[in-house]
Amino acid sequence: MGHIKLTNVAKSFGSVDVIHDISLEIADGEFVVFVGPSGCGKSTLLRMIAGLDRPSRGELTIDGKVVNNIPAADRGLAMVFQSYALYPHMSVRQNLAFGLENTKMAKTEIAERIAEAARMLEIEPYLERRPGQLSGGQRQRVAIGRAIVRRPVAFLLDEPLSNLDAELRGSTRAELAALHARLSATMIYVTHDQVEAMTLADRIVVLRAGRIEQVGTPLELYNSPANRFVAGFIGSPHMNFLEGTIESSGSDKAVVTLAGGHRVEVPIEGNGTAKGARVTLGVRPQHISIGDTKGIPAQIKLVEALGSETVLHADVSGQKVLLVAPGQHDLMVGEGIHLSLSAAPVHLFNENGLRLGHMV
Amino acid sequence: MTTDPREQSGFSFGEAIAKPVRFVMDLIDPPLRFLQRTTGIGGMATFFLLPNMLIFGIFVLLPFFINFAYSMTGGTALFLPDRTFVGTDQYARLFDCSNYLDANSCAEDTFWTAVGNTAWFVLLQVTLMIVVSLVTALILNRDLRARSFWRAVFFFPVLLSPVVVGLIWKWILQRQGLLNFGLYSLGFEPHVWLNDRSWSFAAAVGVSIWAHMGFYTLILLAGLQAIPRDLYEAAEMDGTKPTRVFLRITLPLLAPNLLVVIVLVLIRAVQIFDEVYVLTGGGPGTSTLFLTQYIYETGFAAQLRNPGLAAAASILMGAVLVVLTLLQLSLSRSGEKKGGRK
Amino acid sequence: MSRVAQFLFRRKGGKGWHWTDIVTWIWLIGGLFIMFGPAIWLVGSSFKTPAALAEFPPTILPYVTQKVTVEGIDKPLDLYEVTLEGGKTVRLAELRRIGVVSQMIDPSNPGEIIKVNIAQRKPVREMTFASENYAEPFTHFDFVRYLWNSVFVTVVATLITLIVNSMAAFALSKYEFRGRTVAMLLILATLMVPLSVIMVPLYSIVSALGLFNSLWGVILPTVATPTGVFILRQYMLTIPDELIDAARMDKASEWQIYWRIILPLTAPALAVLAIFSVVWRWNDFLWPLIVLSRKELYTLQVGLSIYSGELNVQWHFILAMTVVTMIPVVLVFIFLQRFITTGIAGTGLK
Incomplete structure (x- = not known):
């Protein structure tokens, strides 16, 4: 059981509001990722769910019970911290046992749970060592193990991979996904890394400045970002944004004039875009291709040949555009090319950053 | 592998005395859990702070405030309610002088003698102390073999109790003491040092420097060692003269430490008592009578003790110390900001 | 001047003997004699019979x-x-x-x-080693009492200091509460009120509490030391808050967090404070001198000073008792000197 519900939860430190009226429902067994740039309030939100911080307003329920005034210890949750927060003066075994001893659990039961978690996480050889004698990856496992032995209704993970090197992060990510599948417990995971969010989440909650920007499955966010911020945040490399004005708009498409004077036809749904309105056109680097002279004229500024693909940095009338072209290309810096958006999903954002209609 | 001392430190606690301590602590835990449940985490903060604040309030804060009341009362009674209010009479008595430069012209001549002695003592002792510990620190900062041994040599007397320090030197300076023996073997006349007014004052200064210089040397040495070596190497590359290196690199970078040390020495010198009291008892006559001894004797030891007068004198001394301490705090804070002190 | 400077500030030794090296060594060797000499002379003298002590010129050995x-x-x-x-x-x-x-x-x-x-x-x-100088005070005088009083005061005061100060430091470093700044400032202000300033009213308070002529009257006013709170708090600030969060998630009570997480992790700082406290309390003089007026309550320091101030000073006993009084501090010096000196260099406390 791990059904968590937030209703109009807000948090302010003094006169500074860090979380504005957030409402969110997390189903039992769901893997939810809070993602956003640093300072967006994602960690505060997690700490409020944990009980380490108290919400200033709003209501927090776990399995239907209001927990606003229940201390962290009694909420039945477990947390994995960014720094792992392993007790440096205790052995790995004692670290795992500490939380269980505090519940006055029988010694045999404690030993069983530790053995099970150690087997699952392959940390059996290190049980008698101190955290200081372990590598980063091993400490990370112990931190997860400490949460597992508690058999919590939900796991809270605060940037658990950010202290690992890139390679280890990749493999641990996969293990975390497997672990979730195996335990089928609710997991709330905080990260600033959208790749982690995309690969792990059942649902992603994108936060900015204490507000939810969008909630959805990874592909929903990727394919239909609600606004310019989500569009720019999800996906790597970041989406390209080009400024332009609406030339004309029909029932299924709009024509946009870019800053350089080039016109682009964008399929949209619904109406409501006035002629002459300033818009931003968003297109992912992977969706731009090098086309014939009918395309948008651009000049190459930098070529990054990665072998399997080529990343091109181009200049379109003073605006930077990035494109990822599959394969290898024999292009020179300074060379003029034409960019084609014909087959690409293109998004239009109005002046407030909201996305207009749906693409294709 | 990390070398953080904390990784190993739990050891002594965890293993050695674990069981009985753990038993006691676990016994205390349930009532405290109950307290935590009723008062919340904030209440526990108060609980942790309370014992200290209580002791601190009763034995430091309270005396500090009623000291003013004492200084406004007269008579020999100990407890405040039994004492008669005399307003500023005690202060007036302390300041009742026809000529402030001559202690004998004052009503409370011993007070002014003590003030004069203390002033001279502070002047001499602080100057010499700074010079001696700075030179020692500079020498210890040279490329020495067994530096920690030499550092320890100068540090040794710091740990000795003032009474022991006083007795050691009393024994050396007495009539048949080591000093006279040394002089005698060199063909000089023995001298009863502590019966001589000037010599016993000099002894008070010297002994207090002997006892405490190691401490200040240590702080100055730490300051010197915090100066990055590459600064000296850069100066050497530039062909800078050693005097200039000292004046332009060492001294400015050591300044925060040096200032803190000067103020610390000052604060201690103003309160000088223990070792001198054992060494000379304030004598001969009143030649080594300092303020703290005056307060002690006026308040407790004299035939006709006068707690009010002692309190008034102690408040005057306290005022000096408050100024010096504020100076020290602001200095060490600005030193921290500059990264001068760890 | 510049040559003096060169001597003082030359950092690398090296090519042959410079005259500055000679001065350095004179200073160091001289320091060795001046710092250790008097104490060694005292120890040597403490083994002499009264007759040998009265001799002039004295001999080095007894x-x-x-x-x-x-x-x-x-x-x-x-x-x-x-x-x-x-x-x-x-x-x-x-x-x-x-x-x-x-x-x-x-x-x-x-x-x-x-x-x-x-x-x-x-x-x-x-x-001849006059061992009776040592044996007699132990059997005929109140010396054993003084020794016991000193040990009692030192041990109890140090234990209370450690507990009370570490609790306060924990509250001041790991909790946010109203009045925290006020508490910090109050403790800081204590630095400005040394004993010599408040001895008159403190004496009356201690008497009013019935602690006059009691070892507790010596112990209690000393245990809430601001320096203790400061070094412990400073150290506790370096313990990550996430550890405490983790312990709270692990269902630990605040008291358990204090003694199972914070205390063990503060052990190095506690050790420094313990050593300092032992030396401070062992060496305390003025306050015990004021509070203790009954002979059987004297601490070693008070007893020694009273004996040495008597008209007919029995130096052979005084010297021996002084040596015994020095022993704990010398042991601390020998075994913990490095620990203390780094402690002082790091925190600037004494």
Whole structure:
């Protein structure tokens, strides 16, 4: 059981509001990722769910019970911290046992749970060592193990991979996904890394400045970002944004004039875009291709040949555009090319950053 | 592998005395859990702070405030309610002088003698102390073999109790003491040092420097060692003269430490008592009578003790110390900001 | 000036002996004698008999004139080496001395008195350690009481200091609460009120609490030391808050967090404070002198100073008791000196 519900939860430190009226429902067994740039309030939100911080307003329920005034210890949750927060003066075994001893659990039961978690996480050889004698990856496992032995209704993970090197992060990510599948417990995971969010989440909650920007499955966010911020945040490399004005708009498409004077036809749904309105056109680097002279004229500024693909940095009338072209290309810096958006999903954002209609 | 001392430190606690301590602590835990449940985490903060604040309030804060009341009362009674209010009479008595430069012209001549002695003592002792510990620190900062041994040599007397320090030197300076023996073997006349007014004052200064210089040397040495070596190497590359290196690199970078040390020495010198009291008892006559001894004797030891007068004198001394301490705090804070002190 | 500077600030030694090296070594060796010499002299003297102590010029080692008991004479006599007129040397015991003439007898032939000019005799010396200087205070004086009082004060005060200060430091470093800044400032302000400033009112408070002439009256006013709170708090600030969060998630109570997480992790700082506290309390003088007026309550420091201030100072006992008083501090010095010096260099406290 791990059904968590937030209703109009807000948090302010003094006169500074860090979380504005957030409402969110997390189903039992769901893997939810809070993602956003640093300072967006994602960690505060997690700490409020944990009980380490108290919400200033709003209501927090776990399995239907209001927990606003229940201390962290009694909420039945477990947390994995960014720094792992392993007790440096205790052995790995004692670290795992500490939380269980505090519940006055029988010694045999404690030993069983530790053995099970150690087997699952392959940390059996290190049980008698101190955290200081372990590598980063091993400490990370112990931190997860400490949460597992508690058999919590939900796991809270605060940037658990950010202290690992890139390679280890990749493999641990996969293990975390497997672990979730195996335990089928609710997991709330905080990260600033959208790749982690995309690969792990059942649902992603994108936060900015204490507000939810969008909630959805990874592909929903990727394919239909609600606004310019989500569009720019999800996906790597970041989406390209080009400024332009609406030339004309029909029932299924709009024509946009870019800053350089080039016109682009964008399929949209619904109406409501006035002629002459300033818009931003968003297109992912992977969706731009090098086309014939009918395309948008651009000049190459930098070529990054990665072998399997080529990343091109181009200049379109003073605006930077990035494109990822599959394969290898024999292009020179300074060379003029034409960019084609014909087959690409293109998004239009109005002046407030909201996305207009749906693409294709 | 990390070398953080904390990784190993739990050891002594965890293993050695674990069981009985753990038993006691676990016994205390349930009532405290109950307290935590009723008062919340904030209440526990108060609980942790309370014992200290209580002791601190009763034995430091309270005396500090009623000291003013004492200084406004007269008579020999100990407890405040039994004492008669005399307003500023005690202060007036302390300041009742026809000529402030001559202690004998004052009503409370011993007070002014003590003030004069203390002033001279502070002047001499602080100057010499700074010079001696700075030179020692500079020498210890040279490329020495067994530096920690030499550092320890100068540090040794710091740990000795003032009474022991006083007795050691009393024994050396007495009539048949080591000093006279040394002089005698060199063909000089023995001298009863502590019966001589000037010599016993000099002894008070010297002994207090002997006892405490190691401490200040240590702080100055730490300051010197915090100066990055590459600064000296850069100066050497530039062909800078050693005097200039000292004046332009060492001294400015050591300044925060040096200032803190000067103020610390000052604060201690103003309160000088223990070792001198054992060494000379304030004598001969009143030649080594300092303020703290005056307060002690006026308040407790004299035939006709006068707690009010002692309190008034102690408040005057306290005022000096408050100024010096504020100076020290602001200095060490600005030193921290500059990264001068760890 | 510049050469002096060069001496003082030259950092690398190296090519041969510079005169500055010589000055350095004179300073260091001189320091060695001045710093250790007096204490060693005291220790050496503490083994001398009262007679040897009264000698001038004194000897470095505890030599005494050898004594012999001669048949028919009650007290032992001093033994001398006498050069007789023929140039022969014999060992004779001195019976009495009149002017420059000494009446002596041969211990093996006590019947005959030999008159000798005192210039012709030299005492026979032997090294004796007057262990009774140590043994007697332990058996006949209140010395053992003083020792016990000092140990009691030191141990109890240190334990209370550690507990009370670490609790306060925990509250001040790991909790946000109203009045925290006020509490910090109050403790900071204590630095400005040393004992010498508040001894009169403190004495009245201690008396009002019935702690006059009680070792608790010595202990309690000293245990809430601001320096203690500061070094512990400073150290606790370096313990990550996430550890405490983790412990709270692990269902630990605040008390458990204090003693199972914070205390063990603060062990190095606690050790420094413990050592300092032991030295402070062992060495305390003025306050015990004020609070304790009954002889059987004196601490070592008070007892020593009272004895040494007496009209007829029994130096041989005083010296021995001083040595005993020095022992714990010297042990601390030998074994923990490095620990203390780094502690001071790091925090600037004493």
